[in-house]
Structure formats: C-alpha cells, structure tokens
Amino acid sequence: MPLSKKNKSALVKSKVDVPQLIERRRAQFIDAAIELFGQRGYHVTTIRDIAQAAGVSIGLIYQYVEDKEDILFLALMQVLDQYINEIPPIVAQAKGPVQKIVAAVNAYVLIIDGNVNATVLAYRETKSLRKERRVLIQQKELESNAIIANCIQEGVATGLLGPDTDIEMMTYQIVMFSHAWALKAWRFRSLMSVQEYVDRGLRLILAATLTTKGKRVFNAMP
Amino acid sequence: MPLSKKNKSALVKSKVDVPQLIERRRAQFIDAAIELFGQRGYHVTTIRDIAQAAGVSIGLIYQYVEDKEDILFLALMQVLDQYINEIPPIVAQAKGPVQKIVAAVNAYVLIIDGNVNATVLAYRETKSLRKERRVLIQQKELESNAIIANCIQEGVATGLLGPDTDIEMMTYQIVMFSHAWALKAWRFRSLMSVQEYVDRGLRLILAATLTTKGKRVFNAMP
Amino acid sequence: MPLSKKNKSALVKSKVDVPQLIERRRAQFIDAAIELFGQRGYHVTTIRDIAQAAGVSIGLIYQYVEDKEDILFLALMQVLDQYINEIPPIVAQAKGPVQKIVAAVNAYVLIIDGNVNATVLAYRETKSLRKERRVLIQQKELESNAIIANCIQEGVATGLLGPDTDIEMMTYQIVMFSHAWALKAWRFRSLMSVQEYVDRGLRLILAATLTTKGKRVFNAMP
Amino acid sequence: MPLSKKNKSALVKSKVDVPQLIERRRAQFIDAAIELFGQRGYHVTTIRDIAQAAGVSIGLIYQYVEDKEDILFLALMQVLDQYINEIPPIVAQAKGPVQKIVAAVNAYVLIIDGNVNATVLAYRETKSLRKERRVLIQQKELESNAIIANCIQEGVATGLLGPDTDIEMMTYQIVMFSHAWALKAWRFRSLMSVQEYVDRGLRLILAATLTTKGKRVFNAMP
DNA sequence: GATGAATGAGCGTTCATTCAT
DNA sequence: GATGAATGAACGCTCATTCAT
Numbered sequence: 001m002p003l004s005k006k007n008k009s010a011l012v013k014s015k016v017d018v019p020q021l022i023e024r025r026r027a028q029f030i031d032a033a034i035e036l037f038g039q040r041g042y043h044v045t046t047i048r049d050i051a052q053a054a055g056v057s058i059g060l061i062y063q064y065v066e067d068k069e070d071i072l073f074l075a076l077m078q079v080l081d082q083y084i085n086e087i088p089p090i091v092a093q094a095k096g097p098v099q100k101i102v103a104a105v106n107a108y109v110l111i112i113d114g115n116v117n118a119t120v121l122a123y124r125e126t127k128s129l130r131k132e133r134r135v136l137i138q139q140k141e142l143e144s145n146a147i148i149a150n151c152i153q154e155g156v157a158t159g160l161l162g163p164d165t166d167i168e169m170m171t172y173q174i175v176m177f178s179h180a181w182a183l184k185a186w187r188f189r190s191l192m193s194v195q196e197y198v199d200r201g202l203r204l205i206l207a208a209t210l211t212t213k214g215k216r217v218f219n220a221m222p
Numbered sequence: 223m224p225l226s227k228k229n230k231s232a233l234v235k236s237k238v239d240v241p242q243l244i245e246r247r248r249a250q251f252i253d254a255a256i257e258l259f260g261q262r263g264y265h266v267t268t269i270r271d272i273a274q275a276a277g278v279s280i281g282l283i284y285q286y287v288e289d290k291e292d293i294l295f296l297a298l299m300q301v302l303d304q305y306i307n308e309i310p311p312i313v314a315q316a317k318g319p320v321q322k323i324v325a326a327v328n329a330y331v332l333i334i335d336g337n338v339n340a341t342v343l344a345y346r347e348t349k350s351l352r353k354e355r356r357v358l359i360q361q362k363e364l365e366s367n368a369i370i371a372n373c374i375q376e377g378v379a380t381g382l383l384g385p386d387t388d389i390e391m392m393t394y395q396i397v398m399f400s401h402a403w404a405l406k407a408w409r410f411r412s413l414m415s416v417q418e419y420v421d422r423g424l425r426l427i428l429a430a431t432l433t434t435k436g437k438r439v440f441n442a443m444p
Numbered sequence: 445m446p447l448s449k450k451n452k453s454a455l456v457k458s459k460v461d462v463p464q465l466i467e468r469r470r471a472q473f474i475d476a477a478i479e480l481f482g483q484r485g486y487h488v489t490t491i492r493d494i495a496q497a498a499g500v501s502i503g504l505i506y507q508y509v510e511d512k513e514d515i516l517f518l519a520l521m522q523v524l525d526q527y528i529n530e531i532p533p534i535v536a537q538a539k540g541p542v543q544k545i546v547a548a549v550n551a552y553v554l555i556i557d558g559n560v561n562a563t564v565l566a567y568r569e570t571k572s573l574r575k576e577r578r579v580l581i582q583q584k585e586l587e588s589n590a591i592i593a594n595c596i597q598e599g600v601a602t603g604l605l606g607p608d609t610d611i612e613m614m615t616y617q618i619v620m621f622s623h624a625w626a627l628k629a630w631r632f633r634s635l636m637s638v639q640e641y642v643d644r645g646l647r648l649i650l651a652a653t654l655t656t657k658g659k660r661v662f663n664a665m666p
Numbered sequence: 667m668p669l670s671k672k673n674k675s676a677l678v679k680s681k682v683d684v685p686q687l688i689e690r691r692r693a694q695f696i697d698a699a700i701e702l703f704g705q706r707g708y709h710v711t712t713i714r715d716i717a718q719a720a721g722v723s724i725g726l727i728y729q730y731v732e733d734k735e736d737i738l739f740l741a742l743m744q745v746l747d748q749y750i751n752e753i754p755p756i757v758a759q760a761k762g763p764v765q766k767i768v769a770a771v772n773a774y775v776l777i778i779d780g781n782v783n784a785t786v787l788a789y790r791e792t793k794s795l796r797k798e799r800r801v802l803i804q805q806k807e808l809e810s811n812a813i814i815a816n817c818i819q820e821g822v823a824t825g826l827l828g829p830d831t832d833i834e835m836m837t838y839q840i841v842m843f844s845h846a847w848a849l850k851a852w853r854f855r856s857l858m859s860v861q862e863y864v865d866r867g868l869r870l871i872l873a874a875t876l877t878t879k880g881k882r883v884f885n886a887m888p
Numbered sequence: 889g890a891t892g893a894a895t896g897a898g899c900g901t902t903c904a905t906t907c908a909t
Numbered sequence: 910g911a912t913g914a915a916t917g918a919a920c921g922c923t924c925a926t927t928c929a930t
Contacts, residue, residue: 016889041349043265046924057891059928068925123405124346127263138408168413169426172406176398183345184394186360191390200391208430238914247914269900279916281902290900460893469893485793487709491921501895506922567849568790571707582852612857613866616850620842627789628838630804635834644835652874682910712903723912725907734904 011136012070015063025064026074029054034075038117042072042125072125073133079118080140086111087147097155098217101174101206104151106198108178113194119182148174152209160214170209177201233358234292237285247286248296251276256297260339264294264347294347295355301340302362308333309369319377320439323396323428326373328420330400335416341404370396374431382436392431399423455580456514459507469508470518473498478519482561486516486569516569517577523562524584530555531591541599542661545618545650548595550642552622557638563626592618596653604658614653621645677802678736681729691730692740695720700741704783708738708791738791739799745784746806752777753813763821764883767840767872770817772864774844779860785848814840818875826880836875843867 014022032054036045047068051058065071087107094103112119126137149171155161181188181197188197210218236244254276258267269290273280287293309329316325334341348359371393377383403410403419410419432440458466476498480489491512495502509515531551538547556563570581593615599605625632625641632641654662680688698720702711713734717724731737753773760769778785792803815837821827847854847863854863876884 018889021889041265043263044350047926048924051892058926059891060889062926063889120349124349127342127346128266134408142409166422166426169422172402172409173395173399173426176402176405177395180394180398183398187364187394200388204388204391204395204430206430208426208428240914243914268898270898280900281916282914284901285914462893465893485709487707488794490919492919495896502922503895503924504893507893512921564793568793571786571790572710586853610866610870613870616846616853617839617843617870620846620849621839624838624842627842630800631808631838644832648832648835648839648874650874652870652872684910687910713905714903717913724905725912726910728905729910 011133012074013066022064025056025060029056029061029064030071030074030078033071034079034118034121037072037075037125038115038121042121042128047071069129069133073129073137076122076126076129076137077140079115079122080137080144082111082115083108083144084140084147087144091147091151096160096217097151097158098160098206098210098214099221100151101148101155102202102218102221104148105174105178105202108148108174109181109194109198109201112178112182116182116185119179120185123179123183145171145175155209155214160211160217161209162211165209170205173205177205233355234296235288244286247278247282251278251283251286252293252296252300255293256301256340256343259294259297259347260337260343264343264350269293291351291355295351295359297340298344298348298351298359299362301337301344302359302366304333304337305330305366306362306369309366313369313373318382318439319373319380320382320428320432320436321443322373323370323377324424324440324443326370327396327400327424330370330396331403331416331420331423334400334404338404338407341401342407345401345405367393367397377431377436381433382439383431384433387431392427395427399427455577456518457510466508469500469504473500473505473508474515474518474522477515478523478562478565481516481519481569482559482565486565486572491515513573513577517573517581519562520566520570520573520581521584523559523566524581524588526555526559527552527588528584528591531588535591535595540604540661541595541602542604542650542654542658543665544595545592545599546646546662546665548592549618549622549646552592552618553625553638553642553645556622556626560626560629563623564629567623567627589615589619599653599658604655604661605653606655609653614649617649621649677799678740679732688730691722691726695722695727695730696737696740696744699737700745700784700787703738703741703791704781704787708787708794713737735795735799739795739803741784742788742792742795742803743806745781745788746803746810748781749774749777749810750806750813753810757813757817762826762883763817763824764826764872764876764880765887766817767814767821768868768884768887770814771840771844771868774814774840775847775860775864775867778844778848782848782851785845786851789845789849811837811841821875821880825877826883827875828877831875836871839871843871 016022016025029050033045033050036049036053040049047058047061050071051061054061061071065074087104090107091100091104094100122137126134129137149167152161152165152167152170156163156165156167181194192200206214206218238244238247251272255267255272258271258275262271269280269283272293273283276283283293287296309326312329313322313326316322344359348356351359371389374383374387374389374392374396378385378387378389403416414422428436428440460466460469473494477489477494480493480497484493491502491505494515495505498505505515509518531548534551535544535548538544566581570578573581593611596605596609596611596614596618600607600609600611625638636644650658650662682688682691695716699711699716702715702719713724713727716737717727720727727737731740753770756773757766757770760766788803792800795803815833818827818831818833818836818840822829822831822833847860858866872880872884
C-alpha cells in the first residue's frame with residue numbers, strides 16, 4: 001500500500017496547521033533545497049542558503065519543519081515521488097508489454113536526465129537520514145521499482161519474455177541502468193545522447209530475456 | 223597510463239619527508255578514515271574521530287596531510303586501488319574469456335562485499351572533492367572498468383560473445399551490477415547470498431551476449 | 445577628502461543590514477576590543493575574550509564583522525577618529541595661531557593620556573592589517589596631522605612663527621611628541637604630570653620657530 | 667651600571683653549557699628571528715620559520731633557549747645593543763659638543779635606516795615580554811638615551827646650548843626624531859632622503875637651544 | 889504567521905613544546 | 910649535541926536552532 005500524501009507530511013511536524021499553507025510554503029523551500037543539495041551536497045548547504053534561494057526567512061522554514069534533516073527527507077521524498085507520479089501514466093499509454101517496458105525506461109531515464117543532481121543526491125544522502133526515514137525512502141524506491149517489475153511480469157505472462165526470466169534481477173538491471181545515466185553522467189554525457197543511451201541499453205538488457213516472439217515485437221518498434 | 227604510487231602521494235603534501243613514515247602513518251589513519259567515512263559519512267566524521275580511531279594525535283594527521291579533503295582523497299584512492307590491484311591477478315588465473323569474465327565479476331563483487339561502506343563512500347563523497355581530484359578518481363574508475371572491458375573484448379574476439387556485443391554498455395552493465403551489491407545492499411542482502419547474487423546476475427547479463435559456443439562454455443562451468 | 449563614516453563601515457561587511465544595529469553592536473565589542481588589544485595585544489586577545497568583555501556571544505561578533513582583522517581595523521579607525529573629531533573643536537575656540545597650537549597640543553596629549561593603550565596599539569598593530577587597510581589608517585593619520593600643520597601654517601602666515609619654519613618637520617615633531625607621552629609612558633609618567641609634559645615640550649618645540657612677536661604672545665599665555 | 671654580556675645571557679637558560687657554542691648558535695637563529703619578527707611580527711612568526719631561515723632544527727633552538735619569548739628577548743636586546751655599541755665610537759671621533767650631537771644623530775638615524783624593521787619591532791613587541799624583561803629593555807633604551815643626553819649636557823656646559831636647555835625633553839626630542847625615521851618610514855621615505863631628514867630635523871631641533879655661539883659652530887659645519 | 893538577530897557547541901586547524909633516537 | 914616526529918591545548922570561525930518582536 002503506497003504512502004498517502006497525508007502520511008508523508010505527517011512525518012514532518014509543522015508549527016503551522018493550515019494544510020494549504022504547509023503545502024505551498026514547503027514547496028517553496030524544498031524546491032530550493034533540492035537544487036542546492038543536488039549541486040553542493042546536503043552538509044555543505046546551509047539553512048541560510050536555502051532560505052535565501054527560496055526567498056523566505058530562516059524562521060519561516062523552521063515553522064514548517066523541525067530540523068535540517070526534515071528538509072532532506074522531504075527533498076528526497078519529492079524526488080522519488082516524481083518517478084512514481086510520472087512514469088505510470090506514460091506506461092499506461094503503451095499498448096503491449098514490450099512497448100511498456102520501452103516506454104517506462106525511456107520515461108525513467110528522461111526524468112533522471114532532467115534531474116541528474118537530484119538523482120545523485122538520493123544516492124549521496126539517503127544515509128544522512130535516520131534509519132526510520134531511510135527505510136521510508138527505500139520503500140518508495142521499491143514502489144517505483146514495482147512499476148518496472150510489473151511490466152516485466154506482464155511480458156513473461158504474455159510470452160514475450162522468457163518464462164525463466166529473473167524478474168527481480170532484471171528489474172534492478174533496468175533500475176541501475178537508469179540511475180547510471182545520472183551516476184555516471186561524467187562518463188556517458190560525453191559519449192552519447194540520452195536517446196542513444198536508452199536504445200543501446202534496452203537492446204542489451206532485453207536481448208537477455210526477449211523470446212523470439214518478443215524480439216519480433218521489439219524490432220518492429222520505431 | 224596508470225598513475226604510479228609516486229604520483230598519487232605527491233598530490234598530497236606532507237610535512238614529513240621520510241617515504242616509509244609517510245606510507246605507514248597515512249595507512250594508519252586512512253584506514254580509520256575509510257571505516258568512519260564509510261559508516262557515518264565524510265562531513266559527519268571529525269578529525270578527532272579519525273585520530274582517536276587510528277590511535278594517533280590530531281597534530282600527527284596534519285603532519286602528513288594538508289587538510290581534511292586530502293584524507294578523503296587518499297581514502298577514495300585507496301578504495302579504488304584495491305579493485306585495480308586485486309582483480310587482475312584473479313582474472314589472470316582463469317583459462318578462457320568466459321571464465322575470465324566470471325572470475326572478474328566474482329572477484330569484483332566479493333571485494334565489494336567486504337567493503338560495502340567504502341564502495342558506497344565512493345558514490346557519496348566523490349563530489350566533495352575539488353574538481354581536479356574528482357577527475358583523478360574518475361580516471362581510476364576507468365582503469366578498473368578496463369579490466370572488465372578487456373575480458374569482454376577477448377570474449378568477442380574468440381567468438382564466445384556475439385560479434386555485435388556493445389562492449390561499452392556491457393562493461394557498465396557489469397560494473398553497475400557489481401556496485402549495486404553495495405548500493406542496494408539494504409535490498410539484496412536480505413534476499414540472497416553474494417554467491418547467488420553473482421550467479422543470477424551473470425546468467426542474466428551474459429545471456430544477452432553469449433554465442434551458442436559461449437553458452438556451452440558457460441554452462442560447463444562448475 | 446576625508447573618509448565619510450559610511451565609507452568606513454562599508455569596508456567591513458556585516459550580515460546584519462540595519463545601520464543603527466550595526467552602529468550599536470559594533471560599538472559594543474569594538475570598545476571591548478580596543479581595551480583588550482591595548483592591554484594585551486591583538487594576537488594574544490581571543491575572540492572569546494572580546495565577546496566576554498563586551499557581554500555578547502561569539503556568534504554575534506561574526507554577524508557584524510567578517511574576521512578578526514576586521515575588528516582590529518575598526519578598532520584602529522575608531523582610535524584615530526577620536527583625534528580627528530575632538531581636536532578641531534578645541535582648536536576652533538582658541539583665538540590666535542599660537543594659542544591654537546598650544547590648544548591643539550594640549551588636547552592631543554590629553555586625549556592620548558586618556559587612551560595610552562589605544563595609542564600604543566596603533567603603533568603595535570597597524571602592521572597586522574593587510575596593506576590596503578594599513579594605507580587607510582595612514583591616511584587617517586595624515587588627516588589628524590593636517591590639523592596641526594594648519595595651525596603652524598597660520599602661525600607662519602601671521603608672522604608669529606618664522607617665515608622659514610619647516611612645517612612638515614615641525615608637524616611631525618609635535619605629533620611624535622604627543623605620541624611619545626603614550627609610547628614612553630613608562631618613562632614620563634614617573635617623571636612628570638601631563639601638564640608639565642605639555643608645557644615643557646611646547647616651550648622646547650616652539651622655541652625653535654617662534655618669532656619675537658610670537659614669543660610675546662606665547663609668554664603672555666596663562 | 668650597564669648589564670654585562672654575561673648577565674644578559676644568563677637571563678636566558680641554555681641546555682648547552684659551552685659559552686662559545688651558545689654564542690654562535692644563538693647568533694645563528696637570533697639573526698633569523700630579528701629578520702622574521704621585523705618583517706612579519708612576533709606572533710605570526712613560528713619557531714619552524716625561524717629554524718628554517720636559520721638552517722637549524724627546531725630542537726636545536728630549544729637547546730639554547732627555553733621558550734619563544736626568550737627568542738624575542740634576545741632579539742630585542744641585540745637590536746638595542748647595536749645602538750649602544752655603534753654610536754659612542756662615532757661620537758668620540760667628533761671634536762666639539764655640537765659636532766658630537768650632529769654625529770650622534772647622524773649615526774643613530776643611519777643605523778635605524780639600516781634596521782627599520784628591527785626598530786619598529788622594538789616598538790611593536792616589547793609589550794610581549796614579561797614585565798621583568800620589559801624593564802631590562804627599557805633600561806637598555808635609557809642607556810642609549812644617555813649617549814645623546816651626555817652630548818647635550820656637554821653642549822650646555824660649554825655654552826653652545828642655552829643654560830636653561832631642558833635636557834630630558836631635548837633628549838627625547840632627538841630620540842623620537844630618530845625613531846620616527848623608522849616608525850613613519852611609510853611617510854618620510856617618499857618625501858626625502860635620510861640625509862635630508864637628518865639635516866632638516868637637526869636644524870629644527872637645535873634651533874630651539876643653540877646659543878649664538880652654538881649657532882655659529884653649527885652653521886660652520888659642512 | 890513571518891522575521892532575522894542572537895546564541896554557543898563544536899568544527900578544522902595551528903604551533904609551541906617535548907623527547908626518543 | 911642535534912634532529913624532527915609527535916602531541917594536544919587552544920584558536921578562529923560556522924551554522925543549526927531559538928525566540929522576541
């Protein structure tokens with residue numbers, strides 16, 4: 001069962017009660033925080049930096065958040081939420097399982113491409129959260145992994161992917177491949193375009209599992 | 223051309239000139255630093271922590287290093303050096319290209335398994351280095367990637383891997399797979415053993431590229 | 445053109461913007477700093493000492509100043525400002541040129557007598573400022589020298605001082621004489637009173653330059 | 667009674683007993699210390715700096731000196747000794763009292779001109795000595811003042827200087843004038859040569875006290 | 889609700905001094 | 910006698926957090 005927005009917010013205490021206000025104000029400085037944390041890192045970014053970048057006062061931040069770690073938590077949650085919110089609708093539009101996988105990976109890598117720093121941030125700073133919250137982040141990651149896993153499962157079910165496909169490993173293969181566009185941006189960005197990255201990656205990953213029928217579908221794609 | 227040890231050390235200034243002493247003392251506190259940085263993170267670890275864990279005085283550290291960033295740099299270099307030093311001899315013992323790939327991945331993941339924190343550290347804190355040094359770390363990573371790439375190339379050359387194998391992507395597939403054992407330890411550790419991880423991963427990755435001949439060799443392995 | 449107060453303050457950055465607050469807070473700890481620097485010296489005085497003496501926190505000081513050198517600069521500026529602010533009005537009250545010189549020296553030495561440590565401080569620590577600021581201090585000194593030089597010039601113009609009076613040297617003679625009351629306090633304080641010091645000094649210095657007419661005026665003074 | 671060399675040295679304890687060695691070694695690093703203290707200041711100069719500049723080890727310094735303040739004390743003593751040692755022989759060569767004063771001031775300012783930093787050092791850092799030693803430095807200063815005072819006294823005795831000459835004040839006038847060449851070097855150096863400084867200064871100072879007979883002698887000088 | 893001035897624990901770093909070799 | 914590696918107290922400074930306005 002996915003965490004509802006209410007639950008997420010509830011984990012971070014606010015001195016202000018009006019939900020709309022909480023929503024609006026937090027959005028203001030969490031966006032700034034993601035940007036700054038992504039660029040410079042969590043520990044190097046000061047509350048002053050965030051307040052300034054967000055155009056609010058330091059005091060205001062502390063009315064909507066208890067401490068700096070809260071900001072990191074909200075920032076990471078927001079980054080992961082983006083995946084969960086943006087990939088499914090795109091997958092839903094694709095017709096068959098193979099097309100869904102391709103669409104999902106395309107969407108995943110494209111979102112990451114637009115948020116390289118934020119993606120790297122998740123790798124850098126999840127450990128800076130206290131355990132309880134780190135686990136929540138990991139659950140969110142599992143949620144977004146499930147999107148991919150479901151596509152694969154459907155592929156197996158429809159005989160487009162081999163019946164002995166290792167879904168767990170396959171999923172992580174795809175997830176790591178997507179994240180790698182951010183984690184190894186220093187390498188890939190100079191070697192190829194995002195589109196080429198996705199194409200070459202998909203061809204490699206799917207080659208391991210596509211059935212003859214699946215291959216026919218894959219090769220027929222534009 | 224790989225960086226010689228001389229070059230590496232030369233990048234970090236020392237107030238003491240005796241090379242053996244530099245070697246010994248740095249080893250003392252860099253080991254402690256890797257441990258602590260790995261567990262708690264770079265910024266959260268204090269020089270006092272490192273000095274205490276290494277059983278030396280704060281002042282001593284500053285005789286062998288100019289600032290805290292030097293410690294991080296030496297720590298990361300040492301972590302990456304381990305891969306470059308330990309994998310090749312193991313690869314060399316394997317007979318054929320497929321066996322070499324299998325041996326390399328086995329070794330890689332096993333080393334990572336023994337240094338999960340240190341591996342994660344490389345992902346977390348490389349960005350905390352100044353650019354010049356970040357580039358050196360990245361070069362070191364390319365060096366260790368080359369070990370894998372060479373095995374794959376040999377496989378292609380001997381017809382065990384398909385002639386159209388995307389070596390660059392394949393290499394990163396393997397590298398990310400290996401790193402994932404550390405990066406996603408929170409997930410995999412509870413699902414399977416290292417050995418199972420390597421086996422399932424290799425099967426998946428190699429399935430995409432092994433020729434019929436290659437598959438025969440792979441399946442014949444113990 | 446003398447440095448306006450605005451310019452002076454602008455040279456030292458503050459994290460707080462309200463001018464009155466800057467004025468008030470800086471006054472608080474600069475006064476303490478002058479006292480402590482004067483007694484113990486700049487390098488021996490710690491920020492903690494200053495904070496404690498001023499009854500503020502360490503952090504507060506750093507909201508109004510960028511570093512310790514800023515404090516020294518503001519302290520020295522304030523010391524020199526006192527001369528420039530307090531001598532002219534006293535000079536203005538005196539009727540003739542000779543009376544003005546006498547009044548100026550009296551005022552100068554009296555101010556110094558009330559701030560022996562601060563005066564010595566200017567000699568001890570101006571070199572601790574970076575060049576750009578050292579020059580500003582020296583300009584301020586030239587400003588206060590000009591007060592004396594103007595009196596002498598007027599004396600020459602009105603024929604009370606000899607027409608071949610070496611104004612530059614004469615001015616420094618008077619300046620050094622005044623400063624000496626602080627610099628050689630260890631000697632003079634045990635030999636004579638401030639008043640006697642001024643009287644004997646003036647008699648000596650003016651003897652070299654007073655015309656017959658000038659001497660008459662000087663001797664007629666109370 | 668002047669302090670004998672023995673007494674001076676005796677004030678600073680040495681772990682080495684051989685007097686010649688003490689003499690030689692101390693000379694080595696005290697010279698370096700005067701240079702460095704003069705350029706950068708006492709507190710900013712480290713023992714390491716001194717050892718390096720003197721070409722000796724840190725340990726060696728601590729065999730001939732108990733602490734850093736000892737070095738400052740020896741340095742200041744050596745600076746003041748130079749005046750006391752070098753002025754008298756030059757004064758002795760001059761024929762009459764006026765000539766002696768002129769010779770003394772010439773010598774004094776010239777020595778100072780060659781040691782501007784060291785002279786300023788005496789003003790900056792005497793306060794950094796503990797009281798007992800500060801007093802010794804002041805006594806040394808009185809000794810060198812006496813050289814000047816004696817010349818003046820002789821001038822008064824021979825009727826070349828007025829019978830009511832304020833010898834004490836006159837002496838300090840000359841001393842401060844000489845020191846000013848160092849203390850106000852930033853001003854005077856750009857305005858005139860040492861020789862012009864001495865000439866204009868002497869004319870001014872002596873004008874206050876020279877009798878008609880004295881003036882004749884003074885004007886007859888080359 | 890919003891502000892930002894004020895706090896002070898705690899960090900990285902220095903350097904006078906010691907002492908085993 | 911000479912060396913310089915080792916020590917650690919103490920410094921300047923930062924920044925998360927509070928709270929009076």
